[in-house]
Amino acid sequence: MEFAEHIKTANVEDVVLRQPLQPPSRGTLCITGHHLLFSDREESDSRQVLLLLRNIDATEKRMSGSSGTITMKCKDLRVLQLDIPGMEQCLNIAHSIETLSCLDCVSEMYPFFYRPVELSLPEQWGLSSPEMHYSQMKELYEKWRLSTVNRDYSVCSSYPPAVIVPKSIDDDTLKKAAKFRQGGRFPVLCYYHKKNGMVIMRSSQPLLGANRKRCKEDELLLQAVIEGSDKGYIIDTRSRQQAQQARMTGGGFESKSFYSRWKRFHRPMERGKALQESLIKLVEACGDESNNMDRWLSKLENSKWLSHVQNALSTAGLLVECVERDGHSVLVHGSEGTDCSLLISTLAQLIMDPCCRTVEGFLGLLEREWIQARHPFQQRCAHSAYSHARLQQESPVFLLLMDCVWQLWRQFPLALGFSEALLLRLATEVYASDYGTFLCNSDQERCALGVKERTHCLFQALLRPTQRDYYSNPLYERTELAIWPSVHPQSLQLWKGYFLRWTQQVRHLEEAQEEIRNMVIEWGKLACS
Structure with missing residues (x-):
């Protein structure tokens, strides 16, 4: 065309x-x-x-x-x-x-035409790969292995070619377990906690159906995850009623009879249309110029956006409690395992792991949990809050993640190595970008369209020295402790830097913050000289 x-x-x-x-x-x-x-x-x-x-x-x-x-x-x-x-x-x-x-044609979008003079197309697209991540985690070698069962995407179209699984489980078992999970998303490791050896696993829902089918291979896989431990936890991001209703359409949840050593928690989280409607109402409230305080507070409450923020942080906190405090491994899933599961596993890793709190560590975390693990960006971010064309697949889950991370950043201003500017940049780029990072819905689609060969990677660009300096937090002080966020209503605030950033009041705040940043950097230079 x-x-x-x-x-x-x-x-x-x-x-x-x-x-x-x-x-x-x-x-x-x-x-x-x-x-x-x-x-x-x-x-x-x-x-x-x-x-x-x-x-x-x-x-x-x-x-x-x-x-x-x-x-x-x-x-x-x-x-x-x-x-x-x-x-x-x-x-x-x-x-x-x-x-x-x-x-709609991905190959006609601007990232395929963007050729800045200061950048050349990378030989390696992205910051890492499952193979590289596994090779750097020598603690995994004893009990975990890297499986290439999905090398041609035939087992699961939404997983990368390589995944980390228990060493005692062979590829034939994985193939059978995949048939028992929606979309083939069998349980895979996404995080290993070095302090106690516990892990976070991700998957989609089991396909029990109304007949309560079982899969011994899936049971073996989860049994291998908690080998040597008395129990594990399952966090289902649906309500108990939603999970039970899913059985009528072929889905469901793990039965106590066959997964006796796993304890299940239901933590319902909104997704899809409900979350999209919440964003629309919030943006409408932020654009209200009536200057009526009661009206503003009423619209803010009715949007329920901050309730979604609170729920996400609270569920992530539960996940951290299971792993960090109780010392047990956790499996996270909802229905498809491509939205809320990624959201809370990302937040939990940020809370627990100081390596995820640097600029490079945070971008690497996003790459593993959202790019490689297949959040369907093309479907979820086709439109934002203003569009009149509403598609069923749209949902601002990634924007909700950025808001939750901003709440962490605000509550722990010294513990995160990146600035609010990075969160604003990512929240903007996910909807419209010069880079190919957020194109398509899966790794398979990116490979088929040549995204990795024909477009630039946003994360690599953000780590160039000048960009890294700009997006770094000059007040950062590394801590090995978990950063437990407060989820009390009084502790959560509207992310003014994003939702009100085109207002004069927020612009003055940005200018003041930039001046403070420059002063801190200058003081740092003087202290080192």
């Missing part, structure tokens, strides 16, 4: 751009296959605005006489307005924006 087919009017003069925190400006508007470019001709430095069309979530157009106005609501929560002379030009521009911002 040629992008030019969708561009009837490429350039328009005398356009007025209105954007947050800036005075209106007049200049030239240009539409390309992937970007909207605005050049302010009235400024001596010819100020430009470059907007990735993929970032546009919804457009609204309004005609008035011989001119028109296009309002663009972006996935990063900016709202921009274009006043365009000429009705035909306005309609043409609106059509181009609407079409090019919603292209």
Whole structure:
């Protein structure tokens, strides 16, 4: 497909751009296959605005006489307005924006065309691989092995080619266990706790069905996980009722009769449409300009977003208690095991493991838990809070993770080696990016489309020296202790840096924080000299 087919009017003069925190400006508007470019001709430095069309979530157009106005609501929560002379030009521009911002073909998206001069396509895409991760964890060698049973993605289309499993379980057993789990996602190791040797496993739900089927291979696999221990815990991110209802459609949960040494907890967490609706209500509340305190507090409460934050941190805390305090291994799953399971396992590792709290450690954690373990980014992040086209697969689970990490960062300002700026960058890039990291729904899809050969990796770019310095926390002091977050309502706050970042009040706060950061860095330099 040629992008030019969708561009009837490429350039328009005398356009007025209105954007947050800036005075209106007049200049030239240009539409390309992937970007909207605005050049302010009235400024001596010819100020430009470059907007990735993929970032546009919804457009609204309004005609008035011989001119028109296009309002663009972006996935990063900016709202921009274009006043365009000429009705035909306005309609043409609106059509181009609407079409090019919603292209479904992954290989036509901008990461496949992005070629900055300072970067070359990497020989190794990403920070690590399951093979590299296993090789660096010598503590695993005695009881765990690296299996390539999924090397051609035939056992589980959503797992990477290599996974870590108990050494006593052979590949034939894994294949049979995979048939008993939804989508083939049999239990695999995602975290080994060096302090006591306990582990966190991830999987999807077992396929018991109404007939209460069993799978001896799956039972053997979980038995091997807790060999030498008296019991293990299962954290199911569905309510007991939801898990029981799943049996009517072929799913279910582990039966006490066949998994007698496993104790199950149900910790229901919202996902899918409910979580998406919560985000929409929160963004609507943040955009309310009535200045009515009661109205604001009521809308904030009705969105239930902070309740989802509280629930995620609380469930992650339970997982940490099981592993860190009680000294037992844990299996985490919901239905598919690609959303809430990843959310709480990531938070638990961040709480427990100081290695996950550096810039590189945190990005490596995201790569293992979200990229390699298959969070379906293409489905979940197709739209944000403004779009009128609602798809059933959309859900801001990754954004919820960033919010939860920000709560940790705020409660423990010295314990995390990265800054809020990194969380803001990731929360933005997941919806629209120059990089290929968040493209597709699985490792298999990325390989099929050549994402790893033809696009740049965001995580590698963020670890270049200048970027790493910018996203580092200058106050960071490593601690080996677990950082237990408070989940009391009074301890949780709205993430103003993200949800209110296009307001003047938050901009002043950002400027103050940047000034403090620079002062801390200067003091550090003086102390070292």
